Amino acid sequence: MAQPKHKASKQRKRQRLGQVKAEIAAIGVCPNCGAPVQSHRACGSCGTYHGRQVMTVAAEATEAAE
Ligand SMILES: [Zn+2]
Numbered sequence: 001m002a003q004p005k006h007k008a009s010k011q012r013k014r015q016r017l018g019q020v021k022a023e024i025a026a027i028g029v030c031p032n033c034g035a036p037v038q039s040h041r042a043c044g045s046c047g048t049y050h051g052r053q054v055m056t057v058a059a060e061a062t063e064a065a066e
Helices: 010-017 057-064
Strands: 027-029 034-039
Touching: none
Parallel strands: none
Antiparallel strands: 027 034
16 A cells, blocks of 8 residues: 655644534424434434434423423
8 A cells, every 4th residue: 555755743633634624514304293303314203314203302302302
């Protein structure tokens, strides 16, 4: 595998890593309940993903969290 010819200095490394930024998560709307849900994740309020139930959401737990 190709290797770097020279050590990257602290300045050069920090300049490069200074360009690395966090991306904002893609937010969609749950087709089942209409709540905002992160893409490619099961809905937190109704527990469905891609039209089927994938997890159970306890009503008491959601009320206690809010
Ligand atoms: Zn939902």
